[in-house]
Amino acid sequence: RKEVEQDPGPFNVPEGATVAFNCTYSNSASQSFFWYRQDCRKEPKLLMSVYSSGNEDGRFTAQLNRASQYISLLIRDSKLSDSATYLCVVNLKAAGNKLTFGGGTRVLVKP
């Protein structure tokens, strides 16, 4: 079983709609959680950290469910520029500063 699993998609989303997707992680000792965004043929960039109480950054909302070991990302009022691959990233306390990446969920926002 992979340590971090994501639905690869693609999620085809009409412009202006809301899209949400999850990521599951296998190690209950996971400590820190992030969402990264990766555009085609570009490097991943940090989108947002995920906090236990859930957090928002503009149109993006991230949530953590430790009991079920998943995190989620919700995008409201989708823009064409939101088209990208979203990587779920997890850090184990025992792993120090080493992050484990999911395979990514591809989102395509269409007019």
Added chain:
Amino acid sequence: DVKVTQSSRYLVKRTGEKVFLECVQDMDHENMFWYRQDPGLGLRLIYFSYDVKMKEKGDIPEGYSVSREKKERFSLILESASTNQTSMYLCASSLQGARGYTFGSGTRLTVV
């Protein structure tokens, strides 16, 4: 902003060649990492370093080595390139205890 610079954007090398991929960061980060990214397999950690002259194996170190002689520079070495090492290579850095990485723009290596 932290800048992580990878020396080449695209490289084509022949099977059996020794290949050096260079990565330099300009913000005094302690931690540096090398990943490769392949379709369907995601990002996989090759090697990482928490300090100068220090290195640790990641998940797929076979066929690779690294060098960190200076804090700002982390080199990935393919001792004898093979076609299965054709991939996108990404370098990243972070502060000790930091909650996220900054990535370089990647090197797309093709071994023929």
